[in-house]
Amino acid sequence: MTDAREHLLDWLRDAHAMEQQAEQMLKAQAARIEHYPELKARIEQHIEETLGQQALLEGCITRLGSSPSRLKDAMGKVAAMGQAIGGMVASDEIVKGSMAGYVFEHMEIASYRTLIAAAEALGDQETRAACERILVEEEAMARWLQDHLPDVTRQFLERADTPGATAKK
Structure with a gap:
């Protein structure tokens, strides 16, 4: 196997672990959201994606003759658990979670752009097409977060100023 193909496989395994991490982070975040129904619904949609x-x-x-890395997948899940626990103690959890999600989406976007370029260089049209499909979803989620972060922030601040209201989640 060529070094370039090994890199592609390694990056695909990294992306798989990243998606395992995303799944855990999104599920934890969605489970804790109580007062932001639009954000919760979009996160639940992105979990399915x-x-x-x-x-x-x-x-x-699998098509390239390998399998996902159990170690990388496990590390991604552990990192997501740490992020979820860290978010629970923040008084502005919903805002910080939205910001972190926006940043994470851009990391995913960079990863898929790299994978598309690598697959293209190797003439692997199936991998390229799969990654292009994923990229569209990640870009859509990043745009949604970008467009809605001001609203989430305003809603948080309004709830924070309301006596007896819980704003963080």
Whole structure:
């Protein structure tokens, strides 16, 4: 196997682990949201997209004669658990979670752009197509977060100023 193909496989395994991490983070965040129904609904939609992305990546990895990295997948899940626990203690959890989600989406976007370029360089049109499909979903989620972060922030501040209201989640 060529070094370039090994890099592609390694990056696909990284992306699979990243999607495992995203799934755990999104599920933890959605479970804790109580007062931001639009954000919760979009996160739940993205959980479904993330599960489909995992399947697409697994298909690419398997087609290339390998399997996802159990170690990388486990590390991604552990990192997500740490992020969820850290968010629970923040008084502005909903705002920080939204900001973190926006940043994470851009990391995913960079990863898929890299995978698309690598697949293209290797002539792997199936991997390229799968990653292009995933990229569209990640860009849509990043745009949604970008467009809605001001509203989430305003809603948080309004709830924070309301006596007896819980604003953080």
